Amino acid sequence: MKLVRDLIPQIVEESGNSCTFHQVEGKELKQRLYEKMTEELNEFIENPCIEEAADMWEVLQAIFYHHDLHQREVMNAAEDKCAERGAFDLGIVLERVEYSENLKHLDESIKSCIAGYEEEIELYKTYGGD
Secondary structure: OOOOOOOHHHHHHHOOOOOOOOOOOHHHHHHHHHHHHHHHHHHHHHOOOHHHHHHHHHHHHHHHHHOOOOHHHHHHHHHHHHHHHOOOOOOOOOOOOOOOHHHHHOOHHHHHHHHHHHHHHHHHHHHOOO
């Protein structure tokens, strides 16, 4: 059993076949969307193309929808983060941060930036690191 696009049961029936399905919602739907995103990402890794990117995009939009996030607001936040912290185009891997003794004198935006990178490093270690 896996989450499929909304029209798949209809397409199966129209092709002369039959299928059994059920609908999920709430936490189960979110969990299945996360699993679907992993599946689509793996397919994209194997075959980076427009079709696989479109599948990931469709799942991501569904995740936004079921978390009451609006696409335009997400895109605006992404643009703001990119302007503030950059993108992921250069392949920069932060290995460590050595704190200066005068860290307490840094303004809050720099402290926030450093903390944000530490969070990203921890996420990388947790989900993608060796």
